[in-house]
Amino acid sequence: MTDKTDATGKTTQEIKAERHKARQQKVKEAVDAKIARAQIEKGVLLVLTGNGKGKSTGGFGNITRAVGHGKKAAVVQFIKGNWPCGERTVLEKVGVEFHVMATGFTWETQDREKDTRAALSAWEAAEALLKDDTIDIVLLDELTYMVSYHYIDVERVLNALKNRPPMQHVIITGRACHRAIIEMADTVSEVQPIKHAFENGVKAQLGFDY
């Protein structure tokens, strides 16, 4: 197979490869400069909010990653349905501490007082973790709803987050995160649903959706 050559005798393939190398060299310089500028090490407050699929799994994936690097991790699950939790089965085995509110969804219990008590009790477990500097990373899964429903006062949440150990990472998941928590956060991702299988009649499936 012959290949075209230009005036300098280079083949099309060679020219393409050189252009690729030149482009990627520029990308590398930009990336390296950005990395050089980012030198602060600190506990990051990460919020995963929005209506799309991937918030809780994002939090649990981050816990899996942390544990894989020998970090000490803990999870508080708010507003948890009464089904078994696959993430818990795996992560407890590798030493992750779990606290589960486990009263079911608020539209299932339909009991404001009972839900408030359960939320506050789970929040007390969270507060203890947010004071413990041996814990490297804390996931507060579905916490946002507890604030939206006024089960837990937002000032109490902000206060605990602000006074936590400086190197401790915290991840908060759930829809419609309170603005004050978003303001305090270092990193915020909004997970937007472009489409969802459930809307097209696909049921929530064990091991995938829950």
Added chain:
Amino acid sequence: MTDKTDATGKTTQEIKAERHKARQQKVKEAVDAKIARAQIEKGVLLVLTGNGKGKSTGGFGNITRAVGHGKKAAVVQFIKGNWPCGERTVLEKVGVEFHVMATGFTWETQDREKDTRAALSAWEAAEALLKDDTIDIVLLDELTYMVSYHYIDVERVLNALKNRPPMQHVIITGRACHRAIIEMADTVSEVQPIKHAFENGVKAQLGFDY
């Protein structure tokens, strides 16, 4: 402590509790009706795209969940930096099969031909998994870049996805997912960065960002 009462003798607390119950009853009816309509069981193609933090961790969290429910899972990592992977350490221990491209980022290698060969070799591992009906869930982490850079032909990806075992779930992560993959997908979330600590000088930290 005395509480206000209304004309019927009910306290404010009692009225609040009743209103809460009535509202939550309506929510429950709406949720139950939606659940009743969703009866299809099938392998879901999930795409986690967009520029925010949480796409790969979302994929790995879903794998952690699946394994916790006894599902058989496999991961192919495309465009992987040369650092150790925390998720892999944990998930290989619980039986997840890993294939890692492991040539580093394309702006590090600056070698188009070498990157293409590595991408195609990783993709062949992916194709084998997408034909294996004993695998319940496959994570194709950072696949989108391989398609964007034309290292892997999008038609080849679509073909393998379309012909996979009908109950197999597949998760694809990465920025700027090709439109044809988004069209084929059942569930698509776009993870949008509202803010990112890195932009404020915080460095990528082991066990949290990687």
